Amino acid sequence: xxxxxxxxxxxxxxxxxxxxxxxxxxxxxxxxxxxxxxxxxxxxxxxxxxxxxxxxxxxxxxxxxxxxxxxxxxxxxxxxxxxxxxxxxxxxxxxxxxxxxxxxxxxxxxxxxxxxxxxxxxxxxxxxxxxxxxxxxxxxxxxxxxxxxxxxxxxxxxxxxxxxxxxxxxxxxxxxxxxxxxxxxxxxxxxxxxxxxxxxxxxxxxxxxxxxxxxxxxxxxxxxxxxxxxxxxxxxxxxxxxxxxxxxxxxxxxxxxxxxxxxxxxxxxxxxxxxxxxxxxxxxxxxxxxxxxxxxx
Amino acid sequence: xxxxxxxxxxxxxxxxxxxxxxxxxxxxxxxxxxxxxxxxxxxxxxxxxxxxxxxxxxxxxxxxxxxxxxxxxxxxxxxxxxxxxxxxxxxxxxxxxxxxxxxxxxxxxxxxxxxxxxxxxxxxxxxxxxxxxxxxxxxxxxxxxxxxxxxxxxxxxxxxxxxxxxxxxxxxxxxxxxxxxxxxxxxxxxxxxxxxxxxxxxxxxxxxxxxxxxxxxxxxxxxxxxxxxxxxxxxxxxxxxxxxxxxxxxxxxxxxxxxxxxxxxxxxxxxxxxxxxxxxxxxxxxxxxxxxxxxxxxxxxxxxxxxxxxxxxx
Numbered sequence: 001x002x003x004x005x006x007x008x009x010x011x012x013x014x015x016x017x018x019x020x021x022x023x024x025x026x027x028x029x030x031x032x033x034x035x036x037x038x039x040x041x042x043x044x045x046x047x048x049x050x051x052x053x054x055x056x057x058x059x060x061x062x063x064x065x066x067x068x069x070x071x072x073x074x075x076x077x078x079x080x081x082x083x084x085x086x087x088x089x090x091x092x093x094x095x096x097x098x099x100x101x102x103x104x105x106x107x108x109x110x111x112x113x114x115x116x117x118x119x120x121x122x123x124x125x126x127x128x129x130x131x132x133x134x135x136x137x138x139x140x141x142x143x144x145x146x147x148x149x150x151x152x153x154x155x156x157x158x159x160x161x162x163x164x165x166x167x168x169x170x171x172x173x174x175x176x177x178x179x180x181x182x183x184x185x186x187x188x189x190x191x192x193x194x195x196x197x198x199x200x201x202x203x204x205x206x207x208x209x210x211x212x213x214x215x216x217x218x219x220x221x222x223x224x225x226x227x228x229x230x231x232x233x234x235x236x237x238x239x240x241x242x243x244x245x246x247x248x249x250x251x252x253x254x255x256x257x258x259x260x261x262x263x264x265x266x267x268x269x270x271x272x273x274x275x276x277x278x279x280x281x282x283x284x285x286x287x288x289x290x291x292x293x294x295x296x297x
Numbered sequence: 298x299x300x301x302x303x304x305x306x307x308x309x310x311x312x313x314x315x316x317x318x319x320x321x322x323x324x325x326x327x328x329x330x331x332x333x334x335x336x337x338x339x340x341x342x343x344x345x346x347x348x349x350x351x352x353x354x355x356x357x358x359x360x361x362x363x364x365x366x367x368x369x370x371x372x373x374x375x376x377x378x379x380x381x382x383x384x385x386x387x388x389x390x391x392x393x394x395x396x397x398x399x400x401x402x403x404x405x406x407x408x409x410x411x412x413x414x415x416x417x418x419x420x421x422x423x424x425x426x427x428x429x430x431x432x433x434x435x436x437x438x439x440x441x442x443x444x445x446x447x448x449x450x451x452x453x454x455x456x457x458x459x460x461x462x463x464x465x466x467x468x469x470x471x472x473x474x475x476x477x478x479x480x481x482x483x484x485x486x487x488x489x490x491x492x493x494x495x496x497x498x499x500x501x502x503x504x505x506x507x508x509x510x511x512x513x514x515x516x517x518x519x520x521x522x523x524x525x526x527x528x529x530x531x532x533x534x535x536x537x538x539x540x541x542x543x544x545x546x547x548x549x550x551x552x553x554x555x556x557x558x559x560x561x562x563x564x565x566x567x568x569x570x571x572x573x574x575x576x577x578x579x580x581x582x583x584x585x586x587x588x589x590x591x592x593x594x595x596x597x598x599x600x601x602x603x604x605x606x607x608x609x610x611x
Contacts, residue, residue: 136549147326
């Protein structure tokens with residue numbers, strides 16, 4: 001039997017189906033989606049797809065140009081650049097994805113609480129978010145890493161914290177508008193508990209903006225992760241990461257430009273695809289947000 | 298306007314205090330004893346006790362914050378553990394380099410974004426618009442550190458027209474200074490250029506649809522006159538705001554760019570001191586950058602209110 005107190009809940013399966021279908025039908029959505037799927041598969045299957053171990057050194061084969069044995073050449077220590085890009089993509093995507101999930105979950109919870117129970121708690125949370133937003137992204141991430149120490153998990157946590165305020169503010173503004181809507185007042189009049197109303201009405205109705213924001217934040221997370229690794233503050237050797245490979249390549253640009261091109265172009269196309277997909281998702285899910293500029297590193 | 302300024306400043310104060318608290322609390326993220334983590338293993342108990350007292354870590358937390366805040370407000374951000382140099386002095390020494398970089402980057406960004414955004418809006422739907430929009434998307438997605446490497450490869454190692462890294466103060470040799478600064482400024486300004494050109498385009502398109510523009514056209518004014526004299530003035534108001542916010546955000550980018558181009562600035566000061574585990578210095582630089590951004594954002598807010606009366610009376 002359908003409970004009349006929860007009439008506004010969207011149908012997840014049909015929503016998901018129509019979004020994927022509409023994104024796939026648009027020219028700016030399909031190509032990036034396919035690229036990201038291939039990239040994700042390549043990162044997950046790096047162990048199977050990589051022709052060499054990403055850490056195996058062979059000084060006799062250092063600086064080999066791209067060819068039949070090494071498709072994208074070798075680096076200064078004779079390591080296969082293609083294999084390292086595959087493993088590096090895995091590390092970079094892992095950090096960026098988990099950090100974005102952290103930001104989305106923490107920010108959504110804080111935004112829901114802040115928007116629903118306006119008052120002192122809301123004020124404290126929002127001022128805290130304002131203070132966090134005041135830090136330039138990479139500076140706050142570096143400040144956290146400086147104290148916790150460099151490494152993959154700490155980079156993940158730092159990027160996650162840095163991304164939280166954007167979600168919190170966005171969800172709060174959505175919830176503020178929602179809580180005055182008649183269906184919420186109806187649920188309240190029926191004596192539904194506040195948490196129940198948030199779960200059944202607040203969350204599902206803010207989901208589209210959260211999804212759009214997640215895709216846009218993911219692009220920034222990939223950039224920040226690469227920047228941190230580039231500075232030696234993210235993923236630590238011997239695990240390869242795209243930013244670290246780019247930094248290693250700086251000293252050998254004249255002998256082996258492929259050492260920089262391979263990881264650099266991988267980061268670029270990844271971020272470009274996520275940005276394009278995010279734009280398409282925004283057009284499909286929330287046309288009101290169209291044209292809002294997004295900052296990156 | 299005074300009421301508007303009062304409101305903005307009233308919001309600014311608690312945010313600043315919280316920001317100060319967050320920077321103060323950073324040191325508590327250090328696993329274990331922060332003083333022992335800061336000092337080398339061979340540090341004697343005397344030095345450990347001195348640094349502990351210096352940082353006020355032997356007091357209760359709230360007193361520590363009040364103590365730290367009092368000193369910070371007087372400009373005393375402590376001393377470097379390695380060099381004993383006062384943090385404030387180190388910041389003052391490095392700040393001109395970063396400021397110059399951010400200003401040049403903004404100039405580069407505005408010089409690219411304004412014409413691109415205007416052409417894009419005026420020729421909406423034509424090839425010039427498509428090129429400008431694609432360029433903006435590429436600018437947003439191209440990592441600044443990769444662009445830096447590409448520029449060094451092309452202009453310093455290939456064409457040999459610019460030095461790959463280094464710095465000469467503007468006051469000593471302006472031409473050399475510009476040769477050193479142009480690549481960092483382009484790398485730093487690229488994202489800002491992309492954002493501003495998108496913003497200029499959408500803002501101008503919105504204004505071009507307004508009634509007063511139709512009236513200006515109906516009066517028989519030329520297209521150029523309508524755009525430059527009537528539309529652009531109003532269209533640029535939100536662009537100024539975004540430019541201000543982005544100027545604050547540029548400070549973060551200097552960390553990477555200064556490291557790549559070996560520029561003596563605050564960004565590199567941060568990285569060098571993180572590597573040396575000089576926590577008071579790291580705290581000082583992080584605080585300076587965040588406060589600078591907060592003040593720039595406040596100034597932008599006030600400027601926005603001054604430029605657009607609808608905001609302050611809204």
